[in-house]
Amino acid sequence: MTGLYDYVDLLAKGADASYLRNETLAQNIANVDTVNYERQDVDFEGALQQALMKNSYVSLDDKVSMLDLSDLDVGVYTEHTSYSYRLDGNNVDIDTENVELAKNQLVYKGLTSSISQELSRIESVCK
Numbered sequence: 001m002t003g004l005y006d007y008v009d010l011l012a013k014g015a016d017a018s019y020l021r022n023e024t025l026a027q028n029i030a031n032v033d034t035v036n037y038e039r040q041d042v043d044f045e046g047a048l049q050q051a052l053m054k055n056s057y058v059s060l061d062d063k064v065s066m067l068d069l070s071d072l073d074v075g076v077y078t079e080h081t082s083y084s085y086r087l088d089g090n091n092v093d094i095d096t097e098n099v100e101l102a103k104n105q106l107v108y109k110g111l112t113s114s115i116s117q118e119l120s121r122i123e124s125v126c127k
Contacts, residue, residue: 013072017044018108036089
């Protein structure tokens, strides 16, 4: 059985990571003309998948209740690639970054909306 705030806590971790990814993608865009700049990113989805697979419980509720939220503390990583889109060593593709930024903004909006809905449900039960 999940605790009262387990899903809220999980959604909040996702929103934090999405906010960090938004800043990282914006930094990539700002450095699109920087020689030898290597693209950076954040991978919350990968961390979440690994954390959920640690538990052998069948239901998602059980997996969420057993999550160690510190496993979801993600940071920025640099994509060290052996190729570059350009001769100056920069591996940022502006079109890809803009698409990822727009996608990430939708993810962030969805996560914050879900947090709000979960808190509303909790509030309605407590009344």
